[in-house]
Amino acid sequence: MRSSKLNRPLLAAAALATGVYCVAGALPDARAADAIAVGVIAPKSHILGQAIFHAAELSVAQFNARGGVNGRKIELQEYNTNFSAADSARAFQRAVQSDGVVAMVGVFTSEVALSLMPWSSRLKTPLIITGAASSQIPERVHAQPERFKYVFHGYVNSAILARQGCIVAHDVFTNNPRLKKYDRAVIFSEDAAWTKPVDAAYQKCLPKAGMKVVDHIRFAPDTSDFTPIYSRIKNDHANVIMAAIAHVGVKPVVQWHQQQIPALFSGINGQAGSSKFWDATNGATEGVITGTPGLAGAPLTDKSAAFYAAYKKRFHVDEPAYDAYTTFDAMSALEDALGKAPNTSGDALVKALEQTDITGVLGRVAFHGLNDKDAHEVVFNEDPKKGQSFVGFQWQHGKQVIIWPPKLATGHVVVPSFVAAGH
Amino acid sequence: MNIAYAYWRTGLALLALIVTACLPAVTSSYYLLGVLTTAFYLAVYAMSWDLLFGYAGEVNFGPTFLIGLSAYAAGLCNTFLGWPVWVCIPIGTAAAMLGGLALVGPALRLKGPYFGLVTLVAVLLLGHAITIFSGYTGGEIGLALRDILTLSSTGNFYYALGLMAITAVVLRIVVRSPLGLILEASGQDSVATEALGFSVIKFKVLAFMLSALFSGLAGAMTVFYFGTASPGTVVVVAVTVQIIIATIIGGRRSIIGSILGAVFLVVAGEFLRPLGELSTTAVSILALLVLVFAPNGFISVFGRRGAR
Amino acid sequence: MELLLQILISGFIIGAIYALGAAGLTIIFGVSGILNLAHGAIVVLAALVAWYCALQLHMGIYWGGLAGVAAAVVTTYVLYALVVLPLSRSRQMAADELPVFLFVATLLFALILQGLLEWFFGSTPVATPALIDGVIHIGGNTVPLNSVLIGVVAWMVLGGLWLFISFTRLGKAMLAASMSPRGLAIIGYDIGRIHLLVWGLYGLLAGIAGVLLASFIGASSGVAINLTATAFTIVILGGLGNVLGSLAAAYILGFLGTLTAFLIAPSLREIPGLCLLIIILYLRPQGLFGRH
Known part of the structure; x- marks a missing residue:
């Protein structure tokens, strides 16, 4: 026992040291010359x-x-x-x-x-x-x-995305001759640091877009059951959900669809921009509206x-x-x-x-200068000739259909039947 | 014989320390130093956790409760009060020790997994608090600190190595002293220990304080190493999992075992990085193999087979 | 009134899923003394396999769900054969330390499984199709039929479990094993076979929970740890190894969370439950219905 105990620390220390030196010697340097x-x-x-x-x-x-x-x-x-x-x-x-x-x-x-x-x-x-x-x-x-x-x-940044969401809301929900007015918004955000500037931007720009903010709900990002939140939204008689979600995506959308919540689902929805979102939600995302740069190679x-x-x-x-x-x-x-x-x-x-x-x-x-508020951020502009640009779209029959800006639109917004029936 | 053995042991540990400390002189790879820096901090977490788990017999799922408290206290101190790093690190450590004190009560009353649950809940509550006060803490995005320990990779390497060496020496002295034996005894049978006339409370408090002291120091220094404090680096359960695995595969109730386990875990992860997303899985498989075939960890491979 | 009804319905469904998720875990602990930390990963595995088979392989939700449950059972046996058995038979550790090693081993197994799931299915959350479409209106509340069905199925499975344990020979033997394994061996039962049965039963329960979960709220490899933590909380709160205790604990946490979300704020949902947990453990260190 004693003798075996004696060489334990010796071996351990030796192993540690050789291990460390082996790592030092074996570090890869695989770069091709001149690349x-x-x-x-x-x-x-x-x-x-x-x-x-x-x-x-x-x-x-x-x-x-x-x-x-x-x-x-x-x-x-x-x-x-x-x-x-x-x-x-x-x-x-x-x-x-x-x-x-x-x-x-x-x-x-x-x-x-x-x-x-x-x-x-x-x-x-x-x-x-x-x-x-x-x-x-x-x-x-x-x-x-x-x-x-x-x-x-x-x-x-997310504040710009929020303001862009308001512009889409203005053009598509409150001033759209093809649609009855959808003008009672509830701000619906996951409780996370990134949504705070979004909520602030929504509070400011939604009224300017002709919308009344009837409620402001922040929920834990690990929420699994959205029933309490949706029942509050129904009681508010809201008809537009302005979301700020990214960590959650599948759960609120699936439950919105299953529980047939009579409000349009719009705003920032990080996961819904992905083309796989249709499969992930098994089609529950039908009717969901959000915006993203790019999308389907919009020209x-x-x-x-x-x-x-x-x-x-x-x-x-x-x-x-x-x-x-x-x-x-x-x-x-x-x-x-x-x-x-x-x-x-x-x-x-x-x-x-x-x-x-x-x-x-x-x-x-092009990037903003260090003295600008959005320092070193890519310049944003609705006009692609002037900066990074953005389109609004809606999920329709498994496809992402561009509904904004009008110049690029490949379709019109379609109100899901359970939303239309609710009003 | 005993004395000779003790000299041997001390000498060898010193040798290992010197060899490691000379590393920056022989390698030009700052990357290696960076990897080892992380490994050394993990080793401190593992040693502190093993003091409670291995020696005092407490199933503690909440090492990141202590680490996180210290990390955020130190981070907030630097960001909002603007105080220098070396003032904020002790403040963070003090916060961790308060947290440790708060855990002693349940530890005395609850056993095994029941205490484990309380520590888990403590971590979850801390996570919720960080989310709720995201105006200060930065929530899931994290807190950016004004200052860092040092820009130099070598400097950071020595800070981590120094903390690890100090922790190892202090904990070694404690666990080899009569105090450590009583601690171990109270972990295995607290009633019998009380009957022998030892105050279990006193020793539990001591164990929790020591564990909190070192995890707190390491937690605060880690955030000043990274330059940010975020739930993903110092609070989430995944960090706890790393600590537990490092301790167990290195060898429980062994200071050098915790160090070996932590270095293995981090270095193996880096070596297997070319495997991409499967690298974590590969490390876990290696660790599971160690656990099944050598349950007493690396340290048992070096001679202590079947002991205890 | 409408609100009360809504809280009742919502709490009923959530509680049923929680209880089903925790039932297997508490049985395993009762019989073999193992806290299986791979629980969440196995639940997620069932959910993801069900989703994959139902949608990507076009097998339909029922066959897909079956495939998910089967995958959970197979994986559970892999865990048992490759990790639990070898460790239990290992002579390299003291008997009283075995639980610690098993618990770390299941944790490692969970990480491996989670890594493989992430590699194969990706880390993006998915939801399976509803088992049944449509909604019903209960006192002014719109409730998806799928949620109702999930609650009912969960209760049927729990009821079946109770019948099995109370009235079949094997079930009784299992219950006896949780009280005194040695006694059972003395009267001639093969304790190894009982364990085999219990692990299979566990896989079945975890698999069903996973499939139901996937159609109710969706799943992704990342939530495995959270699922384990929730189930662990329920099992401890109910008293380790006590199935009825787990049921009660699941409902207490389910209703408390739902009440908080409805009446206070959805973002604080988890917090009262966690605080209550600490208080209960302080008053009753063995859990609500623990035996010791």
């Missing part, structure tokens, strides 16, 4: 994460086919966020310190986005966030521009249709999700910056990215 490594980071298992990987892959393939930049090609490195801030921070370190990545694109959830921001400044490596919509991202860049200047936001610019076709051909999937469009545009901006920057250092790339002015698949791609 520029660019990282893309997203949750691998999620459809909206896969969209980010796909779009980045497509962009790089097209870029390299065009000959790259000064004869150098881009090599794409993929990292899984695993929905974990800690995992993502390690992945970012590996990307920069071991794989030689010069810039990182992607990120789907706000928690991960926020946790990677300090790392991008520590690693002096540009990070273009394309999936998360938190208004905290530009706010924090604006508050500490020196520290967070490496962070860019390639997707509009926002002369590049939209080509991207749409190439994406569907390469990946054999139904539709690119919103973050496929934003990621593709962010990659285009980065490729443009790589061509213009004198070298691939973080600071040179940041300077070049700040000068971005190109046409993407969602509209013009």
Whole structure:
């Protein structure tokens, strides 16, 4: 016993030390000579994460086919966020310190986005966030521009999405000659930090859109039974649900449909933008209205249709999700910056990215300056010639039909029978 | 014989520490240092948890209650009061110790899984509180801190290594002292321990305080390492799962076991990263194999077969 | 009045699903002393397989549901054969430490299962088709027939379970095993066979709960841990190993949550239940209906 006990710590310590040194020696360095490594980071298992990987892959393939930049090609490195801030921070370190990545694109959830921001400044490596919509991202860049200047936001923030929702509400629900007036709104948000600016924006802009806000309901993101909430909405005699949901998606929609709640389901609905939402809800999403950038290759610019076709051909999937469009545009901006920057250092790339002015698949791609309120966020504009643009759509018979803006509309809004019957 | 053995042991531990501490001099990989930094913090969590679970016999599902309290207290202190890192870390640790004190009451009254449930509920309530006060805490998005420990990877590596070494030494001294034996005895049979004239309350309080002290320190330092505090890094049950697995596969009731388990878990996860989404699964399979074939953990592989 | 009725209906359905989800867990604990932390993962597995077979393989909801339940039973046996049995027979640990190891092993099994589910089905939540379409109106409330059916099915399964335990030879043997395994062995029962039966029964109950859950609120690999935590809460609150206690606990938590959501705020739904839990455990450390 004594003698065996003696060598236990010895062996353990030796194992620990050799283990550590083995790791040190065996670190991979797989970069092809002369290629520029660019990282893309997203949750691998999620459809909206896969969209980010796909779009980045497509962009790089097209870029390299065009000959790259000064004869150098881009090599794409993929990292899984695993929905974990800690995992993502390690992945970012590996990307920069071991794989030689010069810039990182992607990120789907706000928690991960926020946790990677300090790392991008520590690693002096540009990070273009394309999936998360938190208004905290530009706010924090604006508050500490020196520290967070490496962070860019390639997707509009949630307050802008909310204001856009109001504009759709104005044009489609309250001032639509084809429809009786739907003007009693209830704000319906998951209780999360990202929905607070959305609720504030709704409170302000819904009355301007001709709507009366009759109730404001915030519910726990892990709510499973929505019956109490829906019965409150019925008692309010609301006829429009203005949602701000992303973590929940299937549950409220399925129960809205099953319980036949007589109110239009509209607003921000993170999951409903995905083409798989129809299968996920087993068709309960019929009639749900929401908005998203891109959508079915809506011809926002002369590049939209080509991207749409190439994406569907390469990946054999139904539709690119919103973050496929934003990621593709962010990659285009980065490729443009790589061509213009004198070298691939973080600071040179940041300077070049700040000068971005190109046409993407969602509209013009340009970033706000560090002094603007939406610092380093992609410029938004209803006119695709001026900035990233947005369409409103409704689920109809398993398809996403564009109902706004009128110029691009492929159909008209259809009120679900149980909503119409309720009034 | 005994004395010689003790010298051996101390010498070896010191050697391992020195070898690890020299690492930054021989490797140019900041990435490796980053990986080990995370592993060392996890090791501190695991050691603190093992003090309660392995030695004091408490089924504690709530290590992240203590870690989270400290992390958020320290984070809020830095963000809203603007106080420097080295003031906020003790404040966070104090919050964790208060939390630890709050758990002693139920621990004295409840046994096994019943106490486990209370600790789980504590974590869930903390999670709800973070959501409800999202105006301050940032809710699910997390809290961005003004300051961080240091920008340097090497510096962060030494902070983590230092904390781990101190924790290991203090806990080692405690568990090898008569105090540790009483603690272990009270965990196995508190009535008999009382009958022998020892105050179980006193020792339980001590165990919880020590566990809270080190998990609190590590929790606060972790958020100042990452630069953000978010539920996903310091509160959710998934973090607890990591701590439990690190402790068990390393070897219960063994300080060095917890360290080995934590380093294995983090380093294996990084090595298997090329597997993509299946990397977590692969690590879990490895850990399950260890558990089924060597239930006493890595440490038993190094000689203590079938003991205890 | 309308509100009261709504609360009653809503609480009835939620409580029934909670109870069904927890029933298997408490039986397993009663008979073999194992807290199976892979519970939520097995429930989710049944839900996702049911969804996949029903919609992607076009088997229809009933065959899909059956496939989901079958998958849960098979997985439960895999867990039993590859993890529980080898560990129980291992001589490398003291007998009184076995529960701890089993509990960590089931936790690891849950992680593996969850990882595989995420890899195969993705992490996006899904809902299966309603078992039955349409709504009924009860006193001015619109209630989906599907929810009513789910509540009824859950109660029928629980009733069947009670009949099985109370009136069949095997069921009685199972109950006896939870009281005194040694005594049962002495009178000539093969305790191994009883365990085999109990794990199968557990898989069946978890599978049915998963399929019902998927059509009521949907499921995704990410909710597995939460499902385990909820079921664990109910099982402990009811008193470990006590099926009727779990039923009562499920209803207490179900109604409390529903009441809070209706009368106070939907965002605070879980909190009164958690606080009550601490109070109850403080007053009755063995759970509401625990034996010790």
